[in-house]
Amino acid sequence: xxxxxxxxxxxxxxxxxxxxxxxxxxxxxxxxxxxxxxxxxxxxxxxxxxxxxxxxxxxxxxxxxxxxxxxxxxxxxxxxxxxxxxxxxxxxxxxxxxxxxxxxxxxxxxxxxxxxxxxxxxxxxxxxxxxxxxxxxxxxxxxxxxxxxxxxxxxxxxxxxxxxxxxxxxxxxxxxxxxxxxxxxxxxxxxxxxxxxxxxxxxxxxxxxxxxxxxxxxxxxxxxxxxxxxxxxxxxxxxxxxxxxxxxxxxxxxxxxxxxxxxxxxxxxxxxxxxxxxxxxxxxxxxxxxxxxxxxxxxxxxxx
Amino acid sequence: xxxxxxxxxxxxxxxxxxxxxxxxxxxxxxxxxxxxxxxxxxxxxxxxxxxxxxxxxxxxxxxxxxxxxxxxxxxxxxxxxxxxxxxxxxxxxxxxxxxxxxxxxxxxxxxxxxxxxxxxxxxxxxxxxxxxxxxxxxxxxxxxxxxxxxxxxxxxxxxxxxxxxxxxxxxxxxxxxxxxxxxxxxxxxxxxxxxxxxxxxxxxxxxxxxxxxxxxxxxxxxxxxxxxxxxxxxxxxxxxxxxxxxxxxxxxxxxxxxxxxxxxxxxxxxxxxxxxxxxxxxxxxxxxxxxxxxxxxxxxxx
Numbered sequence: 001x002x003x004x005x006x007x008x009x010x011x012x013x014x015x016x017x018x019x020x021x022x023x024x025x026x027x028x029x030x031x032x033x034x035x036x037x038x039x040x041x042x043x044x045x046x047x048x049x050x051x052x053x054x055x056x057x058x059x060x061x062x063x064x065x066x067x068x069x070x071x072x073x074x075x076x077x078x079x080x081x082x083x084x085x086x087x088x089x090x091x092x093x094x095x096x097x098x099x100x101x102x103x104x105x106x107x108x109x110x111x112x113x114x115x116x117x118x119x120x121x122x123x124x125x126x127x128x129x130x131x132x133x134x135x136x137x138x139x140x141x142x143x144x145x146x147x148x149x150x151x152x153x154x155x156x157x158x159x160x161x162x163x164x165x166x167x168x169x170x171x172x173x174x175x176x177x178x179x180x181x182x183x184x185x186x187x188x189x190x191x192x193x194x195x196x197x198x199x200x201x202x203x204x205x206x207x208x209x210x211x212x213x214x215x216x217x218x219x220x221x222x223x224x225x226x227x228x229x230x231x232x233x234x235x236x237x238x239x240x241x242x243x244x245x246x247x248x249x250x251x252x253x254x255x256x257x258x259x260x261x262x263x264x265x266x267x268x269x270x271x272x273x274x275x276x277x278x279x280x281x282x283x284x285x286x287x288x289x290x291x292x293x294x295x296x297x298x299x300x301x302x303x304x
Numbered sequence: 305x306x307x308x309x310x311x312x313x314x315x316x317x318x319x320x321x322x323x324x325x326x327x328x329x330x331x332x333x334x335x336x337x338x339x340x341x342x343x344x345x346x347x348x349x350x351x352x353x354x355x356x357x358x359x360x361x362x363x364x365x366x367x368x369x370x371x372x373x374x375x376x377x378x379x380x381x382x383x384x385x386x387x388x389x390x391x392x393x394x395x396x397x398x399x400x401x402x403x404x405x406x407x408x409x410x411x412x413x414x415x416x417x418x419x420x421x422x423x424x425x426x427x428x429x430x431x432x433x434x435x436x437x438x439x440x441x442x443x444x445x446x447x448x449x450x451x452x453x454x455x456x457x458x459x460x461x462x463x464x465x466x467x468x469x470x471x472x473x474x475x476x477x478x479x480x481x482x483x484x485x486x487x488x489x490x491x492x493x494x495x496x497x498x499x500x501x502x503x504x505x506x507x508x509x510x511x512x513x514x515x516x517x518x519x520x521x522x523x524x525x526x527x528x529x530x531x532x533x534x535x536x537x538x539x540x541x542x543x544x545x546x547x548x549x550x551x552x553x554x555x556x557x558x559x560x561x562x563x564x565x566x567x568x569x570x571x572x573x574x575x576x577x578x579x580x581x582x583x584x585x586x587x588x589x590x591x592x593x594x595x596x597x598x599x600x601x602x603x604x605x606x
Binding site: 016025026 | 337340341343344347348350351352353354355357358361369370371372373374415416418419421422426428434437438441443444445447448449450451452453454456457460471472474475476478482506507508511532535536537538539542543546554555556558559561562574575578581582585586588589593596597600601
């Protein structure tokens with residue numbers, strides 16, 4: 001009887017969350033795999049099985065490969081830029097204040113800097129996109145070009161120049177993300193026990209030595225988490241590219257990212273089958289990368 | 305390794321003791337400190353300046369906006385703010401967002417905690433599978449589910465409705481919420497709950513009156529995480545609310561205003577709308593900055 005009451009309770013608590021999850025999350029994912037094998041929206045009005053034709057088409061699709069290349073670029077550039085900037089700033093914040101009586105201090109006002117740096121993180125990406133449209137404006141009215149013209153340089157078509165546009169978008173991602181990792185790393189640094197530093201300082205280690213030989217290795221776990229987060233972000237980019245780029249992914253597909261291509265293929269061209277195939281490709285890329293990342297970054301954990 | 309971010313703001317930096325005579329003390333004034341400040345201040349300006357500039361631009365005229373971007377508005381004109389609020393409906397978008405995000409987060413936390421509690425504290429056949437299925441949702445890109453999701457919501461008659469959007473938000477917030485709340489409930493002491501059960505409290509009552517209040521720190525962090533995540537959503541409303549402009553949320557609204565500003569040439573209105581979207585977040589952030597920082601970074605620390 002008691003057991004029965006317990007099962008009743010368990011069912012009662014799990015029913016709604018599980019139903020919502022199955023209806024809105026699981027079933028669409030399962031359907032997506034099936035849809036990717038149909039020609040729905042392309043040739044026929046109803047999904048009919050078309051084997052792997054969507055995938056063969058995908059392999060010959062130039063825009064798809066352009067988007068994949070952009071994801072690879074993001075995958076390398078985004079963690080590299082964000083993590084090194086964030087490490088640099090959190091080093092300055094926490095150890096850059098010089099030494100007083102032999103103690104290393106953070107710089108004056110380090111709390112204020114942290115608060116300021118973190119703020120872009122709470123802004124919605126779509127809103128940040130609109131904001132940077134103004135920052136990057138090609139004429140004198142843009143912040144950057146206004147400054148360039150004022151010092152006598154030629155304005156740059158940040159978003160209209162195919163070779164620059166994607167870097168301009170990466171720049172916005174970096175702008176928004178750095179503060180989050182500064183806070184994350186600062187927290188990690190604060191969690192390192194002081195006696196480790198004291199022992200090293202006793203042995204005569206300088207500030208840089210302390211950073212590279214103690215802080216960095218002990219921060220490895222946090223760094224690794226940050227790297228995985230940013231790598232997952234590298235497979236997105238939808239909101240920013242959709243709002244910020246010229247012609248949604250342009251100019252000349254130079255800023256194409258898969259999520260945006262999926263959205264366009266599905267809701268602008270109504271090719272649901274083909275869009276699903278892109279989605280499945282994106283899924284396998286994400287999963288492959290996640291597994292690789294976990295393998296590669298696994299390293300002796302330092303307990304303290 | 306457990307890191308709490310608020311420790312970062314209160315605890316001083318790691319401070320190694322003096323070299324104990326093994327080396328001379330360092331000079332007090334350090335040139336590096338000046339450089340450090342310069343670098344930090346530069347990034348601070350890069351962060352803040354676009355926001356201040358947006359705010360100032362909302363007082364400019366179209367001509368001023370197309371002129372040099374580094375000039376100040378000649379006078380403080382506030383008409384653009386009225387236009388953005390009334391004509392461009394920023395007020396309505398904001399209200400819609402508040403409704404959707406409040407309902408979405410409340411239900412997410414309720415259902416997420418319920419599921420997590422059961423999965424953390426009770427063993428029953430299939431409990432492991434349910435947990436794994438919930439958490440595996442973290443690995444799937446939402447773009448893969450997007451089209452079928454559109455048709456699921458359409459079939460339920462919930463397209464272009466706030467209810468539909470809220471339910472979808474709740475469902476997609478489950479993996480993260482369940483993952484972290486389960487970890488939280490697992491770490492709570494069992495004795496208090498057991499004592500309540502012996503005193504005759506039902507399972508449900510034990511959860512709502514004892515366990516949930518005990519999990520408050522976790523609930524606060526994950527709530528903040530979900531509020532910001534749902535506030536930030538752009539893709540889901542774009543797909544699920546496409547046809548009913550009156551129901552749009554702020555991210556959709558602002559993106560649309562920026563397109564319209566192009567052909568209606570109301571640039572000051574766009575900057576006013578942007579400022580309106582940014583200022584409430586700034587206020588919320590300044591008030592809750594410690595909780596927000598720890599809530600968001602808690603996700604990164606197991």
